[in-house]
Amino acid sequence: xxxxxxxxxxxxxxxxxxxxxxxxxxxxxxxxxxxxxxxxxxxxxxxxxxxxxxxxxxxxxxxxxxxxxxxxxxxxxxxxxxxxxxxxxxxxxxxxxxxxxxxxxxxxxxxxxxxxxxxxxxxxxxxxxxxxxxxxxxxxxxxxxxxxxxxxxxxxxxxxxxxxxxxxxxxxxxxxxxxxxxxxxxxxxxxxxxxxxxxxxxxxxxxxxxxxxxxxxxxxxxxxxxxxxxxxxxxxxxxxxxxxxxxxxxxxxxxxxxxxxxxxxxxxxxxxxxxxxxxxxxxxxxxxxxxxxxxxxxxxxxxxxxxxxxxxxxxxxxxxxxxxxxxxxxxxxxxxxxxxxxxxxxxxxxxxxxxxxxxxxxxxxxxxxxxxxxxxxxxxxxxxxxxxxx
Amino acid sequence: xxxxxxxxxxxxxxxxxxxxxxxxxxxxxxxxxxxxxxxxxxxxxxxxxxxxxxxxxxxxxxxxxxxxxxxxxxxxxxxxxxxxxxxxxxxxxxxxxxxxxxxxxxxxxxxxxxxxxxxxxxxxxxxxxxxxxxxxxxxxxxxxxxxxxxxxxxxxxxxxxxxxxxxxxxxxxxxxxxxxxxxxxxxxxxxxxxxxxxxxxxxxxxxxxxxxxxxxxxxxxxxxxxxxxxxxxxxxxxxxxxxxxxxxxxxxxxxxxxxxxxxxxxxx
Numbered sequence: 334x335x336x337x338x339x340x341x342x343x344x345x346x347x348x349x350x351x352x353x354x355x356x357x358x359x360x361x362x363x364x365x366x367x368x369x370x371x372x373x374x375x376x377x378x379x380x381x382x383x384x385x386x387x388x389x390x391x392x393x394x395x396x397x398x399x400x401x402x403x404x405x406x407x408x409x410x411x412x413x414x415x416x417x418x419x420x421x422x423x424x425x426x427x428x429x430x431x432x433x434x435x436x437x438x439x440x441x442x443x444x445x446x447x448x449x450x451x452x453x454x455x456x457x458x459x460x461x462x463x464x465x466x467x468x469x470x471x472x473x474x475x476x477x478x479x480x481x482x483x484x485x486x487x488x489x490x491x492x493x494x495x496x497x498x499x500x501x502x503x504x505x506x507x508x509x510x511x512x513x514x515x516x517x518x519x520x521x522x523x524x525x526x527x528x529x530x531x532x533x534x535x536x537x538x539x540x541x542x543x544x545x546x547x548x549x550x551x552x553x554x555x556x557x558x559x560x561x562x563x564x565x566x567x568x569x570x571x572x573x574x575x576x577x578x579x580x581x582x583x584x585x586x587x588x589x590x591x592x593x594x595x596x597x598x599x600x601x602x603x604x605x606x607x608x609x610x611x612x613x614x615x616x617x618x619x620x621x622x623x624x625x626x627x628x629x630x631x632x633x634x635x636x637x638x639x640x641x642x643x644x645x646x647x648x649x650x651x652x653x654x655x656x657x658x659x660x661x662x663x664x665x666x667x668x669x670x671x672x673x674x675x676x677x678x679x680x681x682x683x684x685x686x687x688x689x690x691x692x693x694x695x696x697x698x699x700x701x702x703x704x705x706x707x708x709x710x711x712x713x714x715x716x717x718x719x720x721x722x723x
Numbered sequence: 724x725x726x727x728x729x730x731x732x733x734x735x736x737x738x739x740x741x742x743x744x745x746x747x748x749x750x751x752x753x754x755x756x757x758x759x760x761x762x763x764x765x766x767x768x769x770x771x772x773x774x775x776x777x778x779x780x781x782x783x784x785x786x787x788x789x790x791x792x793x794x795x796x797x798x799x800x801x802x803x804x805x806x807x808x809x810x811x812x813x814x815x816x817x818x819x820x821x822x823x824x825x826x827x828x829x830x831x832x833x834x835x836x837x838x839x840x841x842x843x844x845x846x847x848x849x850x851x852x853x854x855x856x857x858x859x860x861x862x863x864x865x866x867x868x869x870x871x872x873x874x875x876x877x878x879x880x881x882x883x884x885x886x887x888x889x890x891x892x893x894x895x896x897x898x899x900x901x902x903x904x905x906x907x908x909x910x911x912x913x914x915x916x917x918x919x920x921x922x923x924x925x926x927x928x929x930x931x932x933x934x935x936x937x938x939x940x941x942x943x944x945x946x947x948x949x950x951x952x953x954x955x956x957x958x959x960x961x962x963x964x965x966x967x968x969x970x971x972x973x974x975x976x977x978x979x980x981x982x983x984x985x986x987x988x989x990x991x
Contacts, residue, residue: 337864563848563860570838570849577836580796581909582824583855591857 357546377535381610384542387549388607393630393642395599401637404572409497411623412504413472417601418614420468422521427459429525442516452514476597480590505619520615545606633675635682749774749943755804764790766967777939779954780947782964788947796830797823829911833918835898839891847873850905880904896927913943920953932956
């Protein structure tokens with residue numbers, strides 16, 4: 334048990350994780366409760382913004398699982414995020430039945446389309462737990478089925494990326510149609526309350542932020558558990574030498590389907606937490622550029638490290654929020670420029686830069702020749718994993 | 724005699740090669756034919772390997788050596804023919820690579836293939852025989868027996884001191900040994916080894932020869948090799964492939980005198 338915990342993270346890693354989790358879950362809410370006159374007080378308007386960033390961070394970690402560790406570059410992951418968001422949106426729409434503009438029992442857009450009854454797939458979504466189950470299961474099953482066929486046919490590399498890109502594009506076109514029954518172009522919006530609480534009240538917003546922070550920490554812990562297990566080592570083996578992994582007796586298709594499905598469900602969870610905080614979900618969330626941006630967060634942060642993609646998502650979205658307000662036309666150039674620079678000069682991303690800097694400071698010649706074994710706190714240079722203790 | 728063995732002996736007795744009827748066969752390749760765009764890479768190849776045998780397969784480029792390996796390990800599906808392991812229960816040509824590996828056939832590639840981003844120790848761990856299911860590996864820990872197996876393997880291949888090194892950073896010869904070590908951890912019944920000494924220095928080659936000799940006996944070893952000196956140093960029995968057919972088969976000394984073999988291959 335102890336050994337496994339130390340494999341999960343070295344002592345210092347656990348400490349950093351605990352501090353970071355406490356900062357996100359406790360310190361930010363405390364700072365938010367301070368009067369605005371305090372210098373470090375977090376104003377109310379920042380809370381949903383931070384919550385949104387944390388959801389992006391979850392998505393980046395989930396993406397790292399498939400891209401960084403297993404070598405599957407998905408350019409359609411935003412679709413799973415959006416599906417999770419739609420699931421939550423459906424619940425929110427059903428809970429405000431009778432409170433819409435038309436005071437109808439049906440969501441406003443259905444009244445507008447002159448629909449008389451609820452489509453069959455909307456039934457049950459007034460129940461929160463049913464909605465949660467569905468918003469995880471539907472993307473999960475979709476990912477498993479897609480993954481099974483794609484990986485069994487040994488579609489990989491750029492071909493798989495193109496197929497996933499096409500998948501999210503097709504889903505976007507489908508959701509754009511009014512007849513699909515998800516509000517078409519406008520999507521689902523004008524939500525009123527969640528679990529009986531008003532979505533406008535600061536306390537609900539704070540609760541949603543805390544829920545996102547807890548979900549982020551749990552997502553990280555789950556993914557870290559996966560990548561430090563033998564399963565994680567098999568995934569990396571698949572990334573580096575898939576054929577060899579098969580000749581070692583591993584059915585790599587099963588491994589890929591597993592990690593692909595897990596990643597999709599985590600994205601869906603992130604999407605479900607995202608929607609009540611931004612107040613809208615529409616098909617533009619499925620546009621291909623969103624998935625590409627996700628890949629950029631992961632690449633900039635540092636693939637195969639979990640923490641790197643999280644940092645990448647937070648940094649780039651922070652920069653985006655600032656720059657799109659300050660210099661609206663510059664953002665895409667900045668994003669493209671960062672991506673090019675990172676690809677050229679920082680193959681291991683921002684995190685690789687940080688660990689390399691720390692290494693230079695602390696490494697002695699002796700350590701340089703023989704990496705420390707066992708309860709090492711120093712992550713391995715490129716994968717951030719701790720070697721198994723013999 | 725079990726039903727399977729009876730079946731086996733009966734079939735052997737019916738076949739053209741009756742001489743091993745009393746022994747249990749380790750690997751059985753029967754009338755294997757593979758063609759790529761009309762070119763017959765293997766043409767009606769039949770091969771019987773005894774248990775514990777060390778067999779070398781030689782032949783000029785394009786003779787079909789690698790294709791034969793590919794068929795046995797499931798990488799290539801033959802047009803016709805079958806491959807059986809020990810009993811006739813499983814026709815390997817109908818199974819996937821990983822199922823074949825789980826049944827006990829290990830393969831070493833021509834170019835050393837290890838997992839570069841894993842340590843030497845982790846490479847051996849990944850190769851270990853056992854349950855390779857997804858959920859099992861999520862929670863599995865190395866048992867005491869597993870650790871002993873890995874330690875023994877590292878001892879055998881002489882990489883104990885390098886067990887914490889990333890495999891991608893190993894020297895070429897060490898990679899070759901690590902790959903052989905991974906096959907040992909897999910604990911296969913049949914080992915297929917493609918050009919084990921390519922690019923090795925003389926002392927490394929001698930150690931490899933010694934390793935091959937040690938491996939045979941406990942298990943069946945098939946070595947495909949170009950280096951004749953190495954083949955001479957390990958071979959007991961040699962099969963010569965030429966243009967997809969078996970040209971000759973027998974002890975090394977006999978093969979070296981065979982005029983047909985000399986003409987196509989040993990000429991120099």
